[in-house]
Amino acid sequence: QICGNTTGTFRPNTTYDSNRRLILSSLASNVTSRDGFFYNSSFGKEPDRVYAMGLCIPGAESEDCSDCITKAVTEMIQNCPNQTEAFSWPGTETLCMVRYANSSFFGSMDLEPNLLRYNAGNITINMSEFERIWDAFMIRMIDTASAGRRGASSSSSGKYYAADITSLTSFQRVYALMECTPDLSPGSCDACLRANVRKYQECCRGNQGGVTRRPSCYFRWDLYPFLGAFDNISSGAPPLQPLTSDGDDGDSLSVGAVVGIVAAIIVIVLVRLLALAFAFCRRKKSHQEVDFQSGDDISTTHSLQFDFKTVEAATDKFSMSNRLGQGGFGEVYKGILPNGTEVAVKRLSKTSGQGPIQEFMAETLLVAKLQHRNVVKLLGFCLEPEEKLIVYEFVPNKSLDYQLFDPKKQGQLDWTRRYKIISGIARGILYLHQDSRLIIIHRNLKASNILLDADINPKITGFGKARIIAVGQTLENTRIIVGTYGYMSPEYAMHGQFSTKSDVYSFGVLVLEIIIGKRNSNFHETDSKGSNLVTYAWNLWRNGLPLELVDPSVKKSCDSSEVIRCIHIALLCVQENPMDRPTLSTVISMLTSNTITLPVPHQPGFFVQSSRDQDLSTVDLESG
């Protein structure tokens, strides 16, 4: 419970005092009678008006919720006798929240004041493994909580809540709970929870638990189930890989297998390093791209190894009937693992040279580190001398280009779905740029690298050309241009400069494609000769005709203000000057809040390429 000691006081028995008692005393019944978890309102006339909010975790029993709020209100009136504002997030069985103030706070994200407590016990197991599991778990939790499911009944508020458990070792679990007040936008909830997790990390990494409370959000984790909310969670999302370093895991790989895998990977890494060194000497390169095949990656991915025979059986010996498609590395097959999990298996073509082998390895090591619902999930790999396979989660609705650019299928992608796809891709890229522990530049974002799951959620794939750049570094140079024309920012296509802003550019092109339902590479408007999609959209925008861009098959289903906002955002992303382009976190704020004023877009940049949507594997800037 925090009384706002710096924000003012009132005298006892004044109108403000009685208004506060009145609104707080009816809070418990208002919360439980509405939709059972949230109520906010104000009472009285200015300047004695009191604004109040009450909240319980969604799904809480009405009685528990009411008890929690009543107790919080009683303690608040006792402990904050004359403070004009206060908030409390109490709970032993059920979490609830009560807040009041003398000015409106509805809809605003308030991070201060905050209160941090931690469990003084230390983590007694391998810290780096613990952090790997804990960090991934927190990212997943923040994502789930801030996704903000819409209230089921009359309330249109989001339910920003997540309670989950993950395995740490075969006998230890991590319990975590997060909640935001439902008046926030998903972006603000995300930012608030992130601030809470960061606050805990800065203070108390290595401790056995902690709780951070702010007016707008709550975060707690511990090694025991601290609230009744965990009773109904069996395992939640599939547990992460248990620690392998305890030595108590009966399913862990044999020492021989681990040594074999590590040795194979080290040989490949050495080959790559030698090749890089050779290229370095030959070309006298003055700069280097950051290589992400470090020893760290190897040690953290060994537990993902699959046995070739298992994968071979899962795909019915890579039968034609299981073939899903052909990519840059080779064929992709559908498979079913012995436990019933559907998978997609990427099989490196046997005729591949060193380049594709390196890309394949890079993709494996990189994607193994990622965990986000808008990034395709790697389940494992098999790196035998004769066979190199990556096993991904199976994403059933094919790639976005397959649905979006087919005149017979594109009608199924109505505007709501397209908007959801745009938001999901943005969240996936944000994760790559800023939320994972690495800064990842994808460098090949395009419609065919977006897969759609059963609910048409997008999942980013195609990481073979991705690069990790050092934290704090914003720009990288390369002479080897990889990616796909049409989606490439002009500074990258012409000067080899890539940064998070080159991905932002590709995202802008993708958004325009999603709105118009046509490939940028096939774009030839008869009335605007020589035009490309970016300039076509820009000209329509300048002439005040943005809605002419919209795919006729979604025109009826679309919310025109939402579409115009998306076109506006896309045009901000494809601006010529990378500095003018927004970051993905700004893009997400722009997508989620109608109240943010969008800047006026400047002239877009584009790179003219005569051949169509050419996928570049290796184009050396010097040789052209």
Ligand SMILES: Nc1ncnc2c1ncn2[C@@H]1O[C@H](COP(=O)(O)OP(=O)(O)OP(=O)(O)O)[C@@H](O)[C@H]1O
């Ligand atoms: N995880 C997956 N689930 C379901 N289908 C998939 C999955 N991954 C790939 N596919 C299918 O296999 C095809 C080839 O995929 P792949 O990622 O190898 O190629 P690509 O994206 O076309 O090329 P690139 O190698 O340039 O990324 C895709 O078009 C898609 O239909």
